[in-house]
Amino acid sequence: MNKAFTKESEDDEEEGAPSAPALPAGTRNYMTRRGFDTLKHELDQLLKVERPNVVQIVSWAASNGDRSENGDYIYGKKRLREIDRRIRFLIKRLESAVVVDPAEQEHTDQVFFGATVTISDVQDGAEQTVQIVGVDETDASAGRISWIAPVSRALLKAREGDCVRFMSPAGWRELEVVEIRYV
Numbered sequence: 001m002n003k004a005f006t007k008e009s010e011d012d013e014e015e016g017a018p019s020a021p022a023l024p025a026g027t028r029n030y031m032t033r034r035g036f037d038t039l040k041h042e043l044d045q046l047l048k049v050e051r052p053n054v055v056q057i058v059s060w061a062a063s064n065g066d067r068s069e070n071g072d073y074i075y076g077k078k079r080l081r082e083i084d085r086r087i088r089f090l091i092k093r094l095e096s097a098v099v100v101d102p103a104e105q106e107h108t109d110q111v112f113f114g115a116t117v118t119i120s121d122v123q124d125g126a127e128q129t130v131q132i133v134g135v136d137e138t139d140a141s142a143g144r145i146s147w148i149a150p151v152s153r154a155l156l157k158a159r160e161g162d163c164v165r166f167m168s169p170a171g172w173r174e175l176e177v178v179e180i181r182y183v
Helices: 010-017 033-061 071-095 151-157
Strands: 029-031 097-099 114-123 127-133 144-146 164-168 169-183
Touching: 010 114, 029 033, 033 097, 071 097, 127 151, 144 151, 151 164, 151 169
Parallel strands: 029 097, 127 144
Antiparallel strands: 114 127, 114 169, 164 169
């Protein structure tokens, strides 16, 4: 089919792009300093290193002539759109970020944003340590869970020795707060 009869636009690709973690309506984008610095570093890397390199490749590929069958040009342009989309996302997230320093928490006897909490499953006694962090810095394998996750919401304002219940995908769970730290 002739390319003139196909619809190609950036909007089409953005619809299929994986969506970023959404914040609940009317809430702030809380982040730890480490999370903010990580996103800022990624933005700087994209702006100062990756994007200029891809622009150089696309420019070189465009100078080779016929662009319709030029793989370097086609895939370079696609990568450039992906980079630009990520840059826009990072800028929006960083602009709306509210950086919270866990070390400055006044009420260290309760669980709040940034707390590192050791919890024990009441049923099997398994202990786990998690840190409550921002939506953009979650990493379950490292024990960093979002403040909007069901387990985090259940833990908020709890004290050492408290038991909390929450609905998990596997059903109701009950956890005991063993230790609260702010690092």
